[in-house]
Amino acid sequence: TPEEKALVIGLWAKVNVKEYGGEALGRLLVVYPWTQRFFEHFGDLSSASAIMNNPKVKAHGEKVFTSFGDGLKHLEDLKGAFAELSELHCDKLHVDPENFRLLGNVLVCVLARHFGKEFSPEAQAAYQKVVAGVANALAHKYH
Amino acid sequence: MSLTKAERTIIITMWSKVSTQADSIGTEALERLFASYPQTKTYFPHFDLHPGLAQLRTHGSKVVAAVGDALKSVDNISGALSKLSELHAYILRVDPVNFKLLSHCLLVTVATRFPADFKAEAHAAWDKFLSIVSSVLTEKYR
Numbered sequence: 587t588p589e590e591k592a593l594v595i596g597l598w599a600k601v602n603v604k605e606y607g608g609e610a611l612g613r614l615l616v617v618y619p620w621t622q623r624f625f626e627h628f629g630d631l632s633s634a635s636a637i638m639n640n641p642k643v644k645a646h647g648e649k650v651f652t653s654f655g656d657g658l659k660h661l662e663d664l665k666g667a668f669a670e671l672s673e674l675h676c677d678k679l680h681v682d683p684e685n686f687r688l689l690g691n692v693l694v695c696v697l698a699r700h701f702g703k704e705f706s707p708e709a710q711a712a713y714q715k716v717v718a719g720v721a722n723a724l725a726h727k728y729h
Numbered sequence: 730m731s732l733t734k735a736e737r738t739i740i741i742t743m744w745s746k747v748s749t750q751a752d753s754i755g756t757e758a759l760e761r762l763f764a765s766y767p768q769t770k771t772y773f774p775h776f777d778l779h780p781g782l783a784q785l786r787t788h789g790s791k792v793v794a795a796v797g798d799a800l801k802s803v804d805n806i807s808g809a810l811s812k813l814s815e816l817h818a819y820i821l822r823v824d825p826v827n828f829k830l831l832s833h834c835l836l837v838t839v840a841t842r843f844p845a846d847f848k849a850e851a852h853a854a855w856d857k858f859l860s861i862v863s864s865v866l867t868e869k870y871r
């Protein structure tokens with residue numbers, strides 16, 4: 587709905603993409619260690635603090651959040667917006683789409699942590715819709 | 730799957746803070762559940778689910794109390810939650826997928842209230858603990 591879009595975009599404007607992106611990706615790798623399978627080339631992932639401080643994790647997290655932010659400009663057509671990335675994740679990266687759902691929920695937790703009460707149940711509900719939409723869009727071109 | 734010593738320590742330490750807001754945390758988690766996942770309301774046709782109402786508060790505090798009970802007997806969560814496990818299996822028959830949804834909403838609620846404590850290791854420990862509680866609650870389903 588227009589209200590949900592406003593909530594999502596309003597909150598995203600306050601997001602520190604670099605910091606929160608790195609934190610989200612790091613948390614994915616800490617909370618769901620099996621996701622590390624895609625990042626063996628990232629160097630030291632041996633402990634939570636190694637992961638959270640790993641420069642490659644931070645850089646990649648920033649990339650992911652930047653892409654997500656770009657997607658927010660195309661809420662009407664997420665499938666179109668993420669078509670190329672979808673092909674990449676299937677054909678080159680071979681990532682199980684379940685991982686997009688896991689990352690989406692981690693993103694929600696990171697926003698909750700940084701925005702506290704401002705991340706109301708309504709804001710969360712709006713974001714849950716968006717992360718589900720993005721996850722589906724990224725899975726759309728899988729074959 | 731069981732908690733490591735380090736994970737237990739993290740959760741028990743945080744619990745001393747969490748338990749001081751137990752009722753409102755339980756209530757908020759349920760509000761978030763119903764807002765984000767409206768299909769979960771189908772289990773509560775007999776409730777008035779408007780935020781702030783008594784039924785939601787009562788139920789929310791029940792949920793968090795059960796989580797607290799599981800923590801008190803963290804070596805034997807299965808035993809501690811045995812009655813609840815039977816209730817969910819034979820009477821409530823809540824589809825297992827919903828435990829993940831409520832666990833996520835509990836995490837989000839804790840994250841909004843305790844940002845400094847909710848570090849990556851704490852996030853992992855809580856996620857794992859709630860996942861164990863969820864398994865116990867569904868272990869008698871079939």
